[in-house]
Amino acid sequence: MRHLTVAKKAYVTPRLIRITLTGEDLREFPEKSESANCKLVFEGAAESQTVRTYTIRGYRCDPRPEVDIDFFIHDEPGPASTWAKDAQTGSPIGLKGPSGPKLVNDTGDWVLLAGDMSAMPALEANLERLSPETKGIAVFEVVSPEDKHAVKAPPGIDIQWVINPHPAMPNTVLVDAVRGLSLPGGTGGVWIAGESHCARELRRYFRDEAGVPRSHLYTSGYWQMGLSEDSHQRLKRKEAAADTIGSEQS
Known part of the structure; x- marks a missing residue:
């Protein structure tokens, strides 16, 4: 698992929060991972950790490694969107993955x-x-x-x-x-x-x-x-x- 922290946070829309994560564990992160799935592990004891599936929205390796994750804020927010609303610079989180990108087949007309x-x-x-x-x-x-x-x-x-x-x-x-x-x-x-x-x-x-x-x-x-x-x-x-x-x- 990659141990990361929040670098910045911004509202894309009133219901979509973009959280930028950073950490040395991203140094070997695969490039062109946008649209791939990952597992976010929210802090807590091992037996009580919350794990949710999210999409890699963006990845940059220079000047420091960062990934962007977008959180949809529901009317009845769960643990992930609640974390996103409360997250501050330095807030810790774990990340597993990513999987391979899920891309549209664009070889047709x-x-x-x-x-x-x-x-x-x-x-x-x-x-x-x-x-x-x-x-x-x-x-x-x-x-x-x-x-x-x-x-x-x-x-x-x-x-x-x-x-x-x-x-x-x-x-x-x-x-x-x-x-x-x-x-x-x-x-x-x-x-x-x-x-x-x-x-x-x-x-x-x-x-x-x-x-x-x-x-x-x-x-x-x-x-x-x-x-x-x-x-x-x-x-x-x-x-x-x-x-x-x-x-x-x-």
């Missing part, structure tokens, strides 16, 4: 990326890595108009915003917005992340109705209504195993 505020760091990191010639659409679901902000993306990417003031309640806001899009011709690369029910429904839509090949389709449930992170991660592992078996048999 266009890309489509969509996600809620939990997926915003990975979605933006993906957009920033696209070539300037890339064309497509990016759909951001936010809680209020105040959460809209400047997004760096190729000029050929159409940035769209949809408002969902109650993301923790059953809804189809993002699903309806994405299904209502007029998709370009040719082969597209699709990247979807956010609430699990939404991600599963959009995966089914792009696979079964829109005809996007498996190699060009990435979806991930970052959280699920009614489940703790531990329960959600167990469910994801079970679904991934079933999906692997299904693909081998098809």
Whole structure:
């Protein structure tokens, strides 16, 4: 585990806090890790530590090693977002990982990326890595108009915003917005992340109705209504195993 401390803190939007972490343990951190997952370990006794999954939003090694982590502040904040709100310069935290980056397949004619505020760091990191010639659409679901902000993306990417003031309640806001899009011709690369029910429904839509090949389709449930992170991660592992078996048999 990497032992880090808070270097700085800033509000990207009223509900999105960017925490910059630093420490000598980042000296060997892999470059181009933006959009990769990591595990944040919040201080406490070993048997009572809280561990949560977050996205690497940014990494810099010069003049000192730093990583940026964005925290979505929920209406009913949990231990991670509460820590982010209370964090001060020098506050300690542990980091495990990262995994490999989760990137959209941009080898086709266009890309489509969509996600809620939990997926915003990975979605933006993906957009920033696209070539300037890339064309497509990016759909951001936010809680209020105040959460809209400047997004760096190729000029050929159409940035769209949809408002969902109650993301923790059953809804189809993002699903309806994405299904209502007029998709370009040719082969597209699709990247979807956010609430699990939404991600599963959009995966089914792009696979079964829109005809996007498996190699060009990435979806991930970052959280699920009614489940703790531990329960959600167990469910994801079970679904991934079933999906692997299904693909081998098809």
